[in-house]
Amino acid sequence: MNSRAITTNVWFWLSLAALIVLGVFILYPLINVLASSFGAARADGRSGWQILLAEPKYLRAVSNTVLLGLVVTLTTTLIGVPLAYVTARFRFPGKALIAILPLTTLIVPEVIAAQTWLMMLGNNGLITRTLGGWGIPVPSFYGWSGLIIVMTFIYYTYIYMGTLAAIRGFDQQLEQAAQSLGAAPGRARLDVMLPVVLPAILASALLVFTLVVGNFAVATILGHKVELLSVITYQTFVSEIGNDPVMQSTLASVSIGIVAIALFVQRFVLSRGRYEITLGRGAKPVDIKGAPAFALAGAAAVVVLISLLPLASVIAGAFTRARGPVMRWGEWTTANLERVLINAPDPIINTLIYAGIATALSLIFSTGVSYLLVKKRNALTPAIDYLAALPLALSGTVIGIGLVMSFNQGWLSLTGTAAIIVLAYLIRRLPFGVRNASSTLYNIPNSIEEASISLGVPPLRSFVAVVLPLMIPAIAAAGVLVWTTTVAELSASIVVYSGGRETLPIQIFRLIDSGLMAQASAYGLVLVSIILIPIVVATTVFRLDIFGAK
Amino acid sequence: MGGISIEDVSVSYAGNRVIERLSLTIPNGSFFTLLGPSGCGKTTLLRMLAGFLPVESGRIRFGETDVTETPPHRRDIGMVFQDYALFPDKTVFDNVAYGLRARKRDEATIRRKTGEYLERVGLSGFEARRPAELSGGQRQRVALARALVIAPRLLLMDEPLSNLDAKLRVQVRETIHDLQRESAITTVFVTHDQEEALALSDAIGLMRAGKIEQMGPPGEIYAAPVSSYVADFVGAANVVAIRLAGGVEAGGPARFRLANQDIAARAVSWLNEGEAWLLARPEDILLLPTGSGSGLAATILRRQYLGSRTHYRVRLGDDGPVLTVECTGADHARFAPGESVEAVLEPARTLVAPR
Structure with a gap:
């Protein structure tokens, strides 16, 4: 018997097992969604696609969604790119404030961002009423203006971080070379730096576009009369008339299609100019003083303050007395928090349990899958790689609908269980976990494992003894990030959850819907704490580089 | 064992x-x-x-x-x-x-x-x-x-x-x-x-x-490299294309003309008539002043002084191949570029290998 053939086979069988798991829980639901959009809907026998093309409501939703995606991508780029450039190249008073930017997007879930903006600028908002009391009319925050403003301030940090990393990695010698050849400094920067940084900007812009298209929380809370794909997909799903599987599939398929087209366009643009980007020594930030420094510091401060507004208002809201939907600003109380912590703690407990299980499983599965992808390549691993990245292109609503359609009955009936919520969490965060573990594994040379094997330790024990310890800091950092994004998950879990299994974001969403902002803020404060505490512990006690892992 | x-x-x-x-x-x-x-x-x-x-x-x-x-x-x-x-x-x-x-x-x-x-x-x-x-x-x-x-x-x-x-x-x-x-x-x-x-x-x-x-x-x-590949990879070697007038046994003397002069060298293996490689290590070539009468006429093209030794680039004859020669010992840097010299290829340490 050939023992080496057996060890080779062990990895092959593990790959096959991973592929089957991914196939059942990612590919099968996706195929279900796409396939059932071609089935006959309603009594008149029209397919979902025929109805889509016939009813203006649906077409408007498609065009509104694409338009919103484009506008927010543009506004986030306009804020994120200059901010990144300024941070990378200049030193000015208050620059340290900008360093907390990535943190704000992480710790404030979208549903809380939407809620807090409403508490300020909604019909009953603090600012609206204060200005109204002075006789200054404030235009309605619902609809386009609210959608664009809130999404811009939620998503610009993605562009900022992507661009910042690229500019910092840009070899300044290229710019100096261009100048030495006679190009003026500004011209040199544009000629040499832009082409190198552009792929990073495009990649983060695409990410923002897909996030906007898939956004559920802000779209539902602020969309109002603006029809958006994610909103009507969800409405079709929960509709009183009995849910409409064909139409929900059709609408979900459309959003998959929009993201697919965006991915294709990005690939096409990037492939037209391919460079090998050599990472070099980035430029040192230059001091600026005087009026320009104040202007820069001022502009940066405005951006940061607006980013921090949700955090400040959720804290204030949680401690503000309320009578029904009316907030009595200035009257402080702990009643809201007592209520959510003592009388109705179920959403908190649910969130901790579901997200805890999902985070643990996610780390184990993504570490294993990444090990196969990086160290034990075989005929199956490209398919695993592709399937594990697929959820990136799917919105939470689509993943949720796919799961409900696929595991409602039959051999694996999960509807109504906690397992389907955990599964939704796992699938949504899988690409992130795998990418993170893979990049760590790429940095651990094969020779370390081989050295251990050559000294007489069998392969699996070698992995545990020498490779795993090296991965622990990265796994822990990834764990914190998976946790923070999982406890904030709304769009997939709201589709798959059943009564009594509300999580914090779901409960907050429902309270916002009923206009009970104070209680929503109290739950929001708990949610932010659940997110923030692991981050603080990880970065200060264990000194983990969480944002480097991103 | x-x-x-x-x-x-x-x-x-x-x-x-x-x-x-x-x-x-x-x-x-x-x-x-x-x-x-x-x-x-x-x-x-x-x-x-x-x-x-x-x-x-x-x-x-x-x-x-x-x-x-x-x-x-x-x-x-x-x-x-x-x-x-x-x-x-x-x-x-x-x-x-x-x-x-x-x-x-x-x-x-x-x-x-x-x-x-x-x-x-x-x-x-x-x-x-x-x-x-x-x-x-x-x-x-x-x-x-x-x-x-x-x-x-x-x-x-x-x-x-x-x-x-x-x-x-x-x-x-x-x-x-x-x-x-x-x-x-x-x-x-x-x-x-x-x-x-x-x-x-x-x-x-x-x-x-x-x-x-x-x-x-x-x-x-x-x-004793068996081929030009070995000679070239281990140590430095001058590898020069030559033509043999007839076949030679392994170890036997191969005679051929180089830069219009007759030379003999040891065959590393059985050689057929026709094209072959001449292999000579830089330190196995001796440079003498013109008039010594025992070497091939040559001209110094370039001199690189390396302290313990000197490297010369030398052209054989008027339009023959260019060889690298390493000289050590006293006065190793005595020849100047442009100077005419005589180059001695020691028959025992000069090899001919199949092409």
């Missing part, structure tokens, strides 16, 4: 046949070097000996034991890697003790042996450090101690010196030489550096495209 034998082995890597029916025997206790340019299959052969690459056909034996199907962790090998491959989270002591612990030695033995080998590589007192706190040379010494402390059946080294700077390379090379001679562990060493190969080896296998082109002790490889 016999040495290491590789019998009729073929290896494919990513669909390409990298090693083609190669056979080789390495005597017990000897230091064997696989030398060759990158891509010649030397690392593949080493990884195959370690068991990290499966063989397609053929057998590998360590002494009487057939290890062809034995997985790497049961082959009883020690391995030293180009990038050191130290466990970064473990101390120097724990790195060296790793193999002993895997072999379940008692703690007292582990302590004694580890201490002994750290002393041998000159790193006593470094036990508590981590790899990041060591220089490149120190790291490779730890790796060497780690591989040797388990007294393996076979020591494998994959370009262990190539990440070190020139001075350290010589130092670590000497450590490797002394330790291997003391322990008499059969060693296979892979390198592309001919100087390392010549300095360390009992025998060198010079590889080319998955096959061994020439095998023998360093002196033989250097002085």
Whole structure:
């Protein structure tokens, strides 16, 4: 018997097992969604696609969604790119404030961002009423203006971080070379730096576009009369008339299609100019003083303050007395928090349990899958790689609908269980976990494992003894990030959850819907704490580089 | 107990046949070097000996034991890697003790042996450090101690010196030489550096495209290369295209004309009439002032003074080939560019190889 053939086979069988798991829980639901959009809907026998093309409501939703995606991508780029450039190249008073930017997007879930903006600028908002009391009319925050403003301030940090990393990695010698050849400094920067940084900007812009298209929380809370794909997909799903599987599939398929087209366009643009980007020594930030420094510091401060507004208002809201939907600003109380912590703690407990299980499983599965992808390549691993990245292109609503359609009955009936919520969490965060573990594994040379094997330790024990310890800091950092994004998950879990299994974001969403902002803020404060505490512990006690892992 | 034998082995890597029916025997206790340019299959052969690459056909034996199907962790090998491959989270002591612990030695033995080998590589007192706190040379010494402390059946080294700077390379090379001679562990060493190969080896296998082109002790490889490839790869050699008027037996004198003058040289193998290569090492060519009457007329084109010696570029005749000549001894820099000289190619050390 050939023992080496057996060890080779062990990895092959593990790959096959991973592929089957991914196939059942990612590919099968996706195929279900796409396939059932071609089935006959309603009594008149029209397919979902025929109805889509016939009813203006649906077409408007498609065009509104694409338009919103484009506008927010543009506004986030306009804020994120200059901010990144300024941070990378200049030193000015208050620059340290900008360093907390990535943190704000992480710790404030979208549903809380939407809620807090409403508490300020909604019909009953603090600012609206204060200005109204002075006789200054404030235009309605619902609809386009609210959608664009809130999404811009939620998503610009993605562009900022992507661009910042690229500019910092840009070899300044290229710019100096261009100048030495006679190009003026500004011209040199544009000629040499832009082409190198552009792929990073495009990649983060695409990410923002897909996030906007898939956004559920802000779209539902602020969309109002603006029809958006994610909103009507969800409405079709929960509709009183009995849910409409064909139409929900059709609408979900459309959003998959929009993201697919965006991915294709990005690939096409990037492939037209391919460079090998050599990472070099980035430029040192230059001091600026005087009026320009104040202007820069001022502009940066405005951006940061607006980013921090949700955090400040959720804290204030949680401690503000309320009578029904009316907030009595200035009257402080702990009643809201007592209520959510003592009388109705179920959403908190649910969130901790579901997200805890999902985070643990996610780390184990993504570490294993990444090990196969990086160290034990075989005929199956490209398919695993592709399937594990697929959820990136799917919105939470689509993943949720796919799961409900696929595991409602039959051999694996999960509807109504906690397992389907955990599964939704796992699938949504899988690409992130795998990418993170893979990049760590790429940095651990094969020779370390081989050295251990050559000294007489069998392969699996070698992995545990020498490779795993090296991965622990990265796994822990990834764990914190998976946790923070999982406890904030709304769009997939709201589709798959059943009564009594509300999580914090779901409960907050429902309270916002009923206009009970104070209680929503109290739950929001708990949610932010659940997110923030692991981050603080990880970065200060264990000194983990969480944002480097991103 | 016999040495290491590789019998009729073929290896494919990513669909390409990298090693083609190669056979080789390495005597017990000897230091064997696989030398060759990158891509010649030397690392593949080493990884195959370690068991990290499966063989397609053929057998590998360590002494009487057939290890062809034995997985790497049961082959009883020690391995030293180009990038050191130290466990970064473990101390120097724990790195060296790793193999002993895997072999379940008692703690007292582990302590004694580890201490002994750290002393041998000159790193006593470094036990508590981590790899990041060591220089490149120190790291490779730890790796060497780690591989040797388990007294393996076979020591494998994959370009262990190539990440070190020139001075350290010589130092670590000497450590490797002394330790291997003391322990008499059969060693296979892979390198592309001919100087390392010549300095360390009992025998060198010079590889080319998955096959061994020439095998023998360093002196033989250097002085009697079997082909222009070997002559060119080991040491520097002038390789000049010539035409033979008739066939020559191996070892026999080959006569030919070069730059309109008659020359004789030793044939490395049986040669046919027609095109062949003339091989002459720079230090085997003697330059004399014009009028000595015993050499070929030549002109100095360029002079490079290197302290202990001088390198000249010399043209034979008026439009003949250009040769590199190395002169040592007193007055080695006495010829100036443009000067006419006579070049003497010693017949015994000038070779003709088939084209």
